[in-house]
Amino acid sequence: MILNRRRFTYRRSPSHQHEWHDSLHAFGVRADADPNLSFDSVIEAWGVGQIVFLGGDIRCLTVTPMSADESQWSSDYLFLKLVTSGSMLVDERGGVREFGPGGIVLLDPQRPYREIFPERMTGVSMRLPRRALTERGFRSTLNRAHCPDVSSPDVQSVRALIECVASQSYVPQVHVMQRLGDQLLDLMDIVLDVPPAAGRVRTAEAIVYKAKQYIERHAGDPDLRPASVAAEVCVSTKHLARLFSAQGVSLMRYVLSVRLDRAARLLTATPWHRNLVQQVAQQCGFSSASHFSHAFKQRYGIAPADVHRASEFSTPPKPSLAAQA
Known part of the structure; x- marks a missing residue:
């Protein structure tokens, strides 16, 4: 997939706010903002092979996934969220968990949840195609938010690679981006805690x-x-x-x-x-x-x-x- 970088900023003017909401709807989410506190929130979107990255510097927002009837993002993809600074709350089935710097959570948009950003937070979201996960023998549905063990050296290495890819300011050739996206997908079994190969369902x-x-x-x-x-x-x-x-x-x-x-x-x-x-x-x-x-x-x-x-x-x-x- 080729997706040039796109940048969305929440401004005070009604026209900018309308553009903000329409842009995020295109990515399968709703973002409820506080007109007095959320201004200057920024989200950037770009593609790395089959993966879409969303990098955020956001303030006082509540984000919810759109239903599968409203957006194919809900039926076709999982999301990996990584917090780099600040904090994020995930409200799921009445239970709330907080994720600080370095925190990682995987979410299935087919299950209802809310992401709450009470103050300023920077982080990265990755849209992971379910089909690509299934092809690799990984699970592609989640019954609830999944939190990998961030104390694991393996998980820390994957997190560092994601942060490195998200922070690069240069744009490699398309075939290099495709390979890089495939390599990131190959590593998702580490954050999904897939059992060793002998215990997997081998399709x-x-x-x-x-x-x-x-x-x-x-x-x-x-x-x-x-x-x-x-x-x-x-x-x-x-x-x-x-x-x-x-x-x-x-x-x-x-x-x-x-x-x-x-x-x-x-x-x-x-x-x-x-x-x-x-x-x-x-x-x-x-x-x-x-x-x-x-x-x-x-x-x-x-x-x-x-x-x-x-x-x-x-x-x-x-x-x-x-x-x-």
């Missing part, structure tokens, strides 16, 4: 997703075989082949596709030199330059040696694994 989607992750990491190995991928995800080679076939592609055809996509990006990003084709073939796991050239021309209709002379040749940004699944 077909989750197995294929993990297999694709392994292939992405090892596509440059010419000895990559179905048996090694199957061993990594703890299933038989035949079972893994059936799971890939159900998605309309064989496992090794998928490996070839990953290698060719990577090769195309390398060819367009690397200055031309005499041994470039052989070098790219080796880096992308092809057994020989001739095999690589034949497969590349079949895929793109052009020899890899001619890419640097073809001004119109381009490759799409690397898709996220979730989009491929």
